[in-house]
Amino acid sequence: MIKLAVVYDLAGVVFATFAVLSAGDRANPRRYGNTAFWGLVALSFLAGDRLGNLGNGILVLGLALIAGLGGLGRSDPPTTSPQERQALAQRFGDRLFIPALTLPLVVAFGVLVLKPLQVHGGPLLDPKQATLISLALAAVIATAVGLILLRQPWIAPLQEGRRLMDTVGWAALLPQFLAALGAIFALAGVGDVIGRLVTAWIPMDALPVAVAVYCLGMAAFTLIMGNAFAAFPVMTAGIALPILVHRFGGNPAIVASIGMLSGFCGTLSTPLAANFNLVPAALLDLPDRYAVIKAQIPSAIPLLIANMVLMYVLAFPH
Amino acid sequence: MLTLLGVAAVVVGFAARLNPLLVVVGAAFITGLAAGRSPVEVLETFGKAFNDNRFVSAVYLVLPVVGVVERAGLRERARDLIARFRGLSAGRFLIGYLVFRQLTAALGLTSIAGPTQSVRPMIAPMAEAALERDAGPLDAAQRQRIKALAAATDNMGLLFGEDIFIAIGSILLMVGFLATAGITLDPIQLSVWAIPTALVAFLIHAGRLLLFDRASRRPRP
Numbered sequence: 001m002i003k004l005a006v007v008y009d010l011a012g013v014v015f016a017t018f019a020v021l022s023a024g025d026r027a028n029p030r031r032y033g034n035t036a037f038w039g040l041v042a043l044s045f046l047a048g049d050r051l052g053n054l055g056n057g058i059l060v061l062g063l064a065l066i067a068g069l070g071g072l073g074r075s076d077p078p079t080t081s082p083q084e085r086q087a088l089a090q091r092f093g094d095r096l097f098i099p100a101l102t103l104p105l106v107v108a109f110g111v112l113v114l115k116p117l118q119v120h121g122g123p124l125l126d127p128k129q130a131t132l133i134s135l136a137l138a139a140v141i142a143t144a145v146g147l148i149l150l151r152q153p154w155i156a157p158l159q160e161g162r163r164l165m166d167t168v169g170w171a172a173l174l175p176q177f178l179a180a181l182g183a184i185f186a187l188a189g190v191g192d193v194i195g196r197l198v199t200a201w202i203p204m205d206a207l208p209v210a211v212a213v214y215c216l217g218m219a220a221f222t223l224i225m226g227n228a229f230a231a232f233p234v235m236t237a238g239i240a241l242p243i244l245v246h247r248f249g250g251n252p253a254i255v256a257s258i259g260m261l262s263g264f265c266g267t268l269s270t271p272l273a274a275n276f277n278l279v280p281a282a283l284l285d286l287p288d289r290y291a292v293i294k295a296q297i298p299s300a301i302p303l304l305i306a307n308m309v310l311m312y313v314l315a316f317p318h
Numbered sequence: 319m320l321t322l323l324g325v326a327a328v329v330v331g332f333a334a335r336l337n338p339l340l341v342v343v344g345a346a347f348i349t350g351l352a353a354g355r356s357p358v359e360v361l362e363t364f365g366k367a368f369n370d371n372r373f374v375s376a377v378y379l380v381l382p383v384v385g386v387v388e389r390a391g392l393r394e395r396a397r398d399l400i401a402r403f404r405g406l407s408a409g410r411f412l413i414g415y416l417v418f419r420q421l422t423a424a425l426g427l428t429s430i431a432g433p434t435q436s437v438r439p440m441i442a443p444m445a446e447a448a449l450e451r452d453a454g455p456l457d458a459a460q461r462q463r464i465k466a467l468a469a470a471t472d473n474m475g476l477l478f479g480e481d482i483f484i485a486i487g488s489i490l491l492m493v494g495f496l497a498t499a500g501i502t503l504d505p506i507q508l509s510v511w512a513i514p515t516a517l518v519a520f521l522i523h524a525g526r527l528l529l530f531d532r533a534s535r536r537p538r539p
Binding site: 004007008010011014041044045048049051052053054055056057058059060061063064065067068079080082084085086087088089090092093094096097099100103104107108111129131132134135136138139142143146147150152156157158159160161163164165168170171172173174175176177178179180181182183184185187188189190193194224228229232233236237241245252253254256257258260261264267268271272274275276277278279280281283284286287288289291292294295296298299302303306307310314 | 337381434
């Protein structure tokens with residue numbers, strides 16, 4: 001069975017080459033900061049399971065300090081000029097889309113065909129991680145297709161990958177940092193405290209109020225925690241089950257489903273959902289790191305209101 | 319109650335635009351110490367959770383191929399391609415992408431597109447070029463706005479499509495949680511009820527994109 005460890009090893013090797021190439025990049029005044037940062041990421045992928053919990057904690061501290069003290073620079077490895085790219089675009093034409101479309105095709109193949117496949121009585125891909133394994137496989141195949149079809153230098157994937165990685169910078173690690181913060185919040189019982197606050201202070205004797213509190217609570221809690229998955233157990237145990245389902249006779253499937261989607265409205269509106277909001281802003285090189293959130297809030301607010309109406313109308317006997 | 323200090327630290331740190339990695343680590347220590355844990359314990363818990371969540375960062379494996387095709391002119395090609403479709407405005411193009419993203423996510427194909435693999439190399443440059451063709455030369459604020467809208471459309475499509483698929487993380491979380499509360503449901507019972515919100519999400523966001531089209535076509539003084 002192919003497991004996630006293969007993906008981690010591959011990622012480790014790629015980040016290690018980013019670190020090595022950074023060290024030799026004299027054009028970047030902070031090149032050793034980049035080497036240290038991506039080197040630590042490589043170490044985490046290659047040897048994270050052997051570092052021990054404290055070792056991983058110190059590694060995380062190192063990453064935060066390098067980023068926080070401004071140790072990361074932005075590389076600009078030699079590449080094709082805008083004019084050259086325009087000329088190449090003319091020459092290659094629609095062939096340029098082939099490597100980019102190889103990516104989704106291989107992912108779809110992995111998820112739809114390879115995932116259900118059985119080899120020697122067991123699954124070929126670790127079923128829990130089939131998507132990520134497929135994505136890594138797709139990345140490798142698409143890179144090879146791109147190199148051959150577009151006749152690019154063999155070092156190009158690593159140098160261009162390093163350029164993009166430096167464009168994203170520390171924001172790349174933020175989703176993983178926030179996931180770890182979620183574990184600390186869980187350890188300290190933060191969710192339960194918030195859940196108790198909400199249920200203790202807001203009277204929910206009328207059904208419309210209770211529906212609004214649950215949906216708003218899911219969204220607000222997601223704003224704070226950055227993740228609807230963290231909000232769901234707390235708000236559902238605190239409000240949805242005792243009040244909406246047991247007292248008012250709501251259909252639990254509809255209540256839960258629309259409740260989760262109300263949380264997603266919070267996801268659209270918080271910098272703590274970094275992989276949805278801050279990483280794309282960094283990838284697109286937007287000067288305002290909150291520009292994506294600002295583009296989403298006008299969709300999120302009416303959708304949240306619509307969710308409350310939908311839940312009220314669909315989930316309860318009228 | 320003291321444990322909420324960490325939440326406050328996150329809110330203040332992000333609002334003040336301090337480096338988020340430092341803010342997160344700081345908030346972890348504040349929360350952990352307020353809950354009576356030792357600094358070493360906090361560091362160990364944080365380190366373990368960081369290590370357990372490495373899969374979150376593995377998606378950057380697609381950056382090398384994105385870089386290679388960009389080096390060979392993909393973004394320029396994408397811009398040229400869209401410029402040829404005169405009737406296809408930026409808003410309508412993004413509505414098409416929204417449909418694609420919602421439908422494929424509903425089939426469980428959440429990773430076939432995304433900010434890294436599709437928005438940066440193709441969708442954002444295409445939307446930008448379509449807008450430029452219809453509205454004339456763009457200033458920096460307009461460029462930022464259309465790129466941000468492209469990223470926003472990707473998120474809308476993913477978040478309000480994926481829950482229609484029965485084997486997605488959030489559905490499985492709900493099934494598991496409700497089972498511990500004594501409510502046994504089949505994943506499909508939950509996922510069908512994601513459809514009404516998905517439809518409304520489409521209407522709201524597509525409506526906004528059409529309004530954006532209309533606003534950007536208005537001749538500027």
